[in-house]
Amino acid sequence: MTSPEAYQALALSLGLGLLVGLQRQREGSPIAGIRSFPLVTLMGTLAVVIGGGELLWVVIAGLVCLASLLIIGNVIKLSAGEFDPGITTEVVTFYLATGLRKVAGGGGDETESITVHEVPLAQAEQWLEERRGEGVLIDPKVYAGLYFATTRTTREDT
Numbered sequence: 680m681t682s683p684e685a686y687q688a689l690a691l692s693l694g695l696g697l698l699v700g701l702q703r704q705r706e707g708s709p710i711a712g713i714r715s716f717p718l719v720t721l722m723g724t725l726a727v728v729i730g731g732g733e734l735l736w737v738v739i740a741g742l743v744c745l746a747s748l749l750i751i752g753n754v755i756k757l758s759a760g761e762f763d764p765g766i767t768t769e770v771v772t773f774y775l776a777t778g779l780r781k782v783a784g785g786g787g788d789e790t791e792s793i794t795v796h797e798v799p800l801a802q803a804e805q806w807l808e809e810r811r812g813e814g815v816l817i818d819p820k821v822y823a824g825l826y827f828a829t830t831r832t833t834r835e836d837t
Contacts, residue, residue: 685728689724689728693721697716703716722744
């Protein structure tokens with residue numbers, strides 16, 4: 680990579696990092712913002728510029744550093760007890776509640792776009808397969824929850 684190409688790559692990564700960081704800062708992200716994202720993008724680009732195709736270890740070291748930053752940020756967030764709906768990729772908890780009665784339509788508040796589907800447990804698997812046939816992506820955690828709900832209620836019924 681020539682010097683002008685290297686400077687162009689660094690400038691582009693800095694610009695993209697600033698844009699993403701600005702957006703994250705505006706959203707109030709507790710992990711990363713206007714300072715973190717430019718640093719991360721510059722580190723990644725610098726690793727590629729220095730390592731190129733010949734020094735693969737530099738690129739790998741850069742990726743390890745980036746992964747470390749992400750892990751540290753998430754560990755700090757989790758240890759502080761801060762959870763948000765996006766954290767479900769790291770932590771999953773299932774609750775089985777019985778004897779409930781519906782008191783509202785559900786669906787979250789005005790800031791959320793949640794559609795509630797009421798499906799009898801005995802028909803849930805078929806309903807999910809129909810949604811998959813329509814091209815809807817089903818999170819595997821839904822099947823895990825369905826398994827536990829089915830086995831738990833089956834045991835209680837016998």
